[in-house]
Amino acid sequence: MNTKEKIVAAALDVYNREGIRTVTTRQIAREMGISAGNLHYHFKHTEDIIFTIFGQLQRDYDEMVALFDKKDLVLRELLQEFINGSYRLINKYRFIFVNFVEVCAWIPAIGESYRDLVMRREEQFVSLFRYYAELGMFRQDIPIAILKGFIRQIFIISDFWYSSFAVLGGRCQSDALEDYRQTIEVAFYPYLT
Amino acid sequence: MNTKEKIVAAALDVYNREGIRTVTTRQIAREMGISAGNLHYHFKHTEDIIFTIFGQLQRDYDEMVALFDKKDLVLRELLQEFINGSYRLINKYRFIFVNFVEVCAWIPAIGESYRDLVMRREEQFVSLFRYYAELGMFRQDIPIAILKGFIRQIFIISDFWYSSFAVLGGRCQSDALEDYRQTIEVAFYPYLT
């Protein structure tokens, strides 16, 4: 791992731990035992670090989705894979989810990139649900408007479940995954056959 | 409106507009045409302003709920009142919702106060749904675990819908309410009879 990668890893760690509000580039540098000057040699601006982290999140996400496609799963299996996989990402990059609006206002390219991702995701979900509806695993009597609303719901829950969990005072890791699983499953419950 | 109230109003306005990340007490003071020294005469610390705003949000919320209780509504009417009322609050205090985790980490009293509110809200919802289930307006066959999960879902959506809307690039006010209404209604859809 070269210095640039180490900076990204350290920044992710510190941001997750303390939030973007109070963390400084000096603190990130100190934490990893390099000078602030050196950090800014590799990343001229703080935004550049965060933008790099966001890029990593997107690559991780695409990788996860590609993995699902290969496996050809039953809907309930896919749901479990989705829960485990998305939880891992949400937890790994939680500071971004916790500060999503501010980050997008600060670095507009992240907002644009996210909106692209969401549009792709939405289509994937629609065709996925159609596929499982034909296999009799997903309800067939759902109007498209409701279906899109349901997908929107899943996005809100998966993007902001961590924020809610954190605000409610959740700490323990094992509780966290169970809480996330429960929340997503309940959202799906009325739509499964 | 005395100076103290004016400061709170101006702060709410500026925070909603620009987010807590970049706004300074100097900027709030400048915006309302008073000196920074004067602002800090009324609020020694920045946290005190935010804590006051959060107190206002809670009073507004309690007021809204009390209004519902008086009216003795049919479930679908109540749902509409809830959507309109909660939207008004979410929009009025949007900067808090957008920075909920950071605000709670910064000012622990807000987190504690919110957790109290959520516990009260949860009980209210359970007994409300029981009441409407007896009247045949809400499904009676929902296990309590699912019901609690559904309530959790509603909280996540109402607390973070704005964040999602903002990140998706939503701007226009009229679109916003419709989007919120649609999202909440779809969440309720499978549980109404």
Added chain:
DNA sequence: ACAAAATTAGAACAATTGTTCTAATTTTGT
């Protein structure tokens, strides 16, 4: 009317911030 208290503006302070600059050291390609 007038003393005491409350409010105000503006200067001042000490700390911190992101970033740049400089000079030294290390690594790389040949």
Added chain:
DNA sequence: ACAAAATTAGAACAATTGTTCTAATTTTGT
């Protein structure tokens, strides 16, 4: 082996921050 390029530490900079201090002005209670 050695010149050029990349990396590093640490000092330096200019701007900004929340907050305090001081002295003036305004309001309040009697």
